[in-house]
Amino acid sequence: MKDSLIKSTTKRYRAERRIGLWFTLPALITMAATVLYPIIWSFKISLFESKGMMTSGPFVGLENYIYVLKSKLFQEALWQTIGFVAATIFIELVLGFAIALVLNRNLPGSKLFRILFTLPLMISMIVAGLQWRWLFADQYGVINNIIGSFGIEGPLWLGSVWGARASVLLANVWLAAPFSILVLLAALAALSDDLYEAARLDGANSFQMFWRITLPLLKPTILLILVLRLSDSFRLFDLVYIMTNGGPGGSTEVLSTFIYKNTFTNLNFGTGAAASFLVMILIMVICFILFKILRPKEVPNK
Numbered sequence: 001m002k003d004s005l006i007k008s009t010t011k012r013y014r015a016e017r018r019i020g021l022w023f024t025l026p027a028l029i030t031m032a033a034t035v036l037y038p039i040i041w042s043f044k045i046s047l048f049e050s051k052g053m054m055t056s057g058p059f060v061g062l063e064n065y066i067y068v069l070k071s072k073l074f075q076e077a078l079w080q081t082i083g084f085v086a087a088t089i090f091i092e093l094v095l096g097f098a099i100a101l102v103l104n105r106n107l108p109g110s111k112l113f114r115i116l117f118t119l120p121l122m123i124s125m126i127v128a129g130l131q132w133r134w135l136f137a138d139q140y141g142v143i144n145n146i147i148g149s150f151g152i153e154g155p156l157w158l159g160s161v162w163g164a165r166a167s168v169l170l171a172n173v174w175l176a177a178p179f180s181i182l183v184l185l186a187a188l189a190a191l192s193d194d195l196y197e198a199a200r201l202d203g204a205n206s207f208q209m210f211w212r213i214t215l216p217l218l219k220p221t222i223l224l225i226l227v228l229r230l231s232d233s234f235r236l237f238d239l240v241y242i243m244t245n246g247g248p249g250g251s252t253e254v255l256s257t258f259i260y261k262n263t264f265t266n267l268n269f270g271t272g273a274a275a276s277f278l279v280m281i282l283i284m285v286i287c288f289i290l291f292k293i294l295r296p297k298e299v300p301n302k
Helices: 002-046 063-070 072-103 110-122 125-135 142-148 161-189 193-201 206-217 219-234 238-243 255-265 269-294
Strands: none
Touching: 002 269, 063 269, 072 110, 072 161, 072 219, 072 255, 110 161, 125 142, 125 161, 125 238, 161 219, 161 238, 193 206, 206 219, 219 269, 238 255, 255 269
């Protein structure tokens, strides 16, 4: 009796599993067609000296990868991207923590601010790029007009090296910081008040509670933000392309604009595909390191 019951349960489980697989099949086919196949095709292109989408050129193996790694333009774009990503994520996390901690206190008007912080997330990157380019325009920009009303000549925001870098950085933080704020706010709301009450009874101050309780408990959330924002920042293209197009003098050239120009302007599809795979490998390595560093430690059972 017991064996027959186990067999019937096993058969029912297998049948339900097969039904589940059939339901997921359309999604798997779509993913394979839109993600897996383009990746395989791009890798194939990266091994050829291709001047178009078809791999009609001669097979060159890893020469495209070697060429990209030796390229000074790629190296400059790589270091500028790393600096841009590091500065962006650092500012977003610090700003996100500060604002989330304030909003978590449920002060008057906090609900209104929560709604306002979602607005930048609803704006497309292209519209935001045009908006910020208009704000930072040298002659007719809003910011320089405000500065000029005080009798001060406004700087060349998009025409100078550090001005352009600061402008793109500020625009990207404005667009992406609300994501970090909302995620951290949700994580803070899930923390138990009992932990803080116990810490207060033990004489802990606000900084000690943040450092000893809040920060360790939010490590998984911080890891999530770092991984998502890292991949997004490394792939940033629209904002830079619209605001500065990598200028002036390549000072805001990032990996995405380098790949775009190399592929679609210079029509070097092989080296463009190789650069794309190098960026993907770099993101995977950094994410792996972050998982190793910030992964919650398992407490062994005694």
